Amino acid sequence: MRFDSVMAAINAIPPRQSLTYAPSFGIPALRKQWQKELFSKNASLADKRVSLPVVTCGITHGIATFADVWINAGDVIILPEMMWGNYGMIFSVRRDAHIHHYKLFTEDGHFNLPAFEQVVRQEAADHRKLTVLLNFPHNPTGYTISDAEADAIVKILKDVASSGTYVVAVTDDAYFGLFYEPECIQESIFARLCGAHPAILAIKLDGATKENYVWGLRVGFITYGGTFSVDPTDLFDALERKTAGCIRGTISNASHLSQTILLNSMLDEKNSAERQEKFDILMDRAKRVKAVCTDPKYAPAWDVYPFNSGYFMCIRLKTVDAETLRVHLLDRYGVGLIALGPDNLRIAFSCMEAADVEKLFDIIYQGIKELENSQ
Numbered sequence: 001m002r003f004d005s006v007m008a009a010i011n012a013i014p015p016r017q018s019l020t021y022a023p024s025f026g027i028p029a030l031r032k033q034w035q036k037e038l039f040s041k042n043a044s045l046a047d048k049r050v051s052l053p054v055v056t057c058g059i060t061h062g063i064a065t066f067a068d069v070w071i072n073a074g075d076v077i078i079l080p081e082m083m084w085g086n087y088g089m090i091f092s093v094r095r096d097a098h099i100h101h102y103k104l105f106t107e108d109g110h111f112n113l114p115a116f117e118q119v120v121r122q123e124a125a126d127h128r129k130l131t132v133l134l135n136f137p138h139n140p141t142g143y144t145i146s147d148a149e150a151d152a153i154v155k156i157l158k159d160v161a162s163s164g165t166y167v168v169a170v171t172d173d174a175y176f177g178l179f180y181e182p183e184c185i186q187e188s189i190f191a192r193l194c195g196a197h198p199a200i201l202a203i204k205l206d207g208a209t210k211e212n213y214v215w216g217l218r219v220g221f222i223t224y225g226g227t228f229s230v231d232p233t234d235l236f237d238a239l240e241r242k243t244a245g246c247i248r249g250t251i252s253n254a255s256h257l258s259q260t261i262l263l264n265s266m267l268d269e270k271n272s273a274e275r276q277e278k279f280d281i282l283m284d285r286a287k288r289v290k291a292v293c294t295d296p297k298y299a300p301a302w303d304v305y306p307f308n309s310g311y312f313m314c315i316r317l318k319t320v321d322a323e324t325l326r327v328h329l330l331d332r333y334g335v336g337l338i339a340l341g342p343d344n345l346r347i348a349f350s351c352m353e354a355a356d357v358e359k360l361f362d363i364i365y366q367g368i369k370e371l372e373n374s375q
Contacts, residue, residue, distance in 0.1 A: 013260055022256035024248040025240060026055025026221075030263040034221055037266070038204075041177065044191035045225075050204075051236035053221035054243045057254045059174045062205040062220040064090050068246050070131070070168055070203075071095040076123050077131045078116075080104035082305075082314070082340065084139045084172075097131075104141065109306040111149045117156045124165040131168040132157065134189055137175040137310030140338070140346040142286075144184040144309040154192045161199035169193045173206040178279065180286045181308035194225035201226050208262050210311070213278055217258035282311075288354040289313060289347075292361050301368045302345075311350035315364075316343050320371045329367045335360065 002015050010018050025031065031052045038053070039045050056062035063086070071077070073096035079087060081101040091097045100123055102115040124130050134153070136144045145153070161167050171190040179186060193202035207220030224239045226232075247253065265271055286307075293304050293315065300318065307313040317325065322339035329335040338346040345364070352360060 010257065013257065013264075017260045018257040020256055022055070022253045022259055024244040024253045026053070026254060027256065027259045027263070030219075030259050030266075031055065031221075033263060033266050035223070038223065042187040042191035044187055045194065048191075048194045048225065049232045049236075050194060051224040051240055053204075053223040054240055054247070055254045055259060056207070056220040056222060056247065057251055058209055058218035059172065059205055059207045059220040060086060060090075061218070061251065061254075062207065062222050063087075063172065064094070065243060065246050065250070066170060066203060066205060066222060067091055067095045067097075068250070069243055070170075071097050074098065075129065075131060076100055076127055077133060078102065078119055078123065079133050080138075082138075082141055082344070084135070087133070104138070104143070105306060111143070111145050111153075113149065113152050113156075116153065120156055120160055124160040124163065127165065129166045129168065130160065131170065133170050133172060135172040135174070136185070136189065137178055137308075139174065139310065140312050140340060140344075141305045141314045142307030142310040142312045142349075143305070144179055145189070146183050147185050150185045150189045150192055153189060154196050157193070157200060158197045161197040165199070167197075167200045168203065169200055170203040170205060173204060175210050175310040176206055177211055178282060178311070179309045180283045184308050190223075190225065195227040198227055198229060212262060212265065212275075214258075214262060214265075217255070217262060219254060219258050219262050282350060285349050285352060285354050285357070286313075288357045289349045289352075292358050295361075298361065298365055301365055305344075312346050312348055314340065314344050314346050317345065317368070320368050325364075325367055325371060328371060329364065332370075333363050333367065335363055335367075337364075 002019055034053045056065055067090050071091060075097045077091050077097050077099050079099050079101060082104050088099065092099055100119055102119040103112050106112045120132065157167050157169055171188055173188050176188060188204060190202050190204040193200060202225040204223040208214050208217060222243055224236055228235055302315040302317050305314040305316060321342055322345050326337050326339040329337060340346055
């Protein structure tokens with residue numbers, strides 16, 4: 001039973017592939033295709049075993065589902081001080097977990113391994129189970145770790161696991177693949193965490209939102225990996241069922257139509273060329289931002305946080321309050337940015353034409369000067 005007015009908008013996709021309920025696990029062909037691409041995109045997964053991905057309604061729903069399945073009240077989750085605001089809503093408000101922070105960058109602009117290790121070891125000494133969430137490319141800064149930094153993170157977690165703490169290592173790979181500099185690790189750290197130690201459960205949260213440029217289709221995935229003392233086939237089956245059961249008990253299933261559209265696109269021979277075309281546009285914007293925002297004329301107004309990937313970059317303001325500047329720029333110039341604490345502004349270069357970059361930073365600089373003069 002269907003309306004012709006609905007089917008007219010769907011064109012060639014038949015009702016059984018669009019209007020019916022999808023399984024709570026997701027449609028099997030899409031799960032298998034996404035898993036196949038995980039292996040092709042992540043070299044360190046070679047010869048390792050991972051679960052079939054379970055489909056979620058976007059990565060935000062994936063994070064919430066992960067939290068519902070794995071996070072209990074009072075659990076500790078380790079995240080950097082600069083983080084996506086929804087983590088607080090999902091973990092602290094919904095699950096009553098405790099987020100413990102570390103400073104993201106060293107003074108010379110690298111991932112702060114000493115700070116990360118300190119908080120991991122400190123919390124591991126007090127807890128039998130530890131959850132570490134790793135998000136690269138990072139929101140809000142647009143930073144991706146290097147191969148050496150990734151290996152060091154894995155070593156720290158292996159050492160902690162070897163000392164008797166169970167580690168749930170979850171990767172939020174929302175912006176996976178958008179790496180603009182050669183020093184970026186060219187795979188998810190999930191691939192290196194898989195099999196790192198029997199006491200480490202690796203969980204990958206990713207999706208089509210940014211990787212396939214289909215933000216409103218809301219298709220994400222949860223994938224499990226690791227080396228365990230039991231048959232991984234049985235274990236992964238149990239984990240997939242538990243996760244799908246959680247989805248069944250909340251939203252029932254992700255959109256069948258969205259999953260079919262995504263699968264058809266992934267199987268299309270034009271997919272690779274389309275992906276490269278959009279990547280080139282974003283890389284051009286990122287490189288233009290990097291060239292402009294570091295102009296010495298702006299030095300009195302801000303410092304630039306390291307960025308080499310993703311959708312965003314951040315500046316640290318030197319003379320004015322970030323929220324005051326955000327409101328001023330919105331009211332006077334119609335420019336919308338995100339304030340992060342008293343000092344930081346997040347800029348989404350992903351939605352700017354490269355030709356508009358210098359104009360944007362000139363407006364920000366002008367707004368700063370106007371606020372300075374009004375003080």
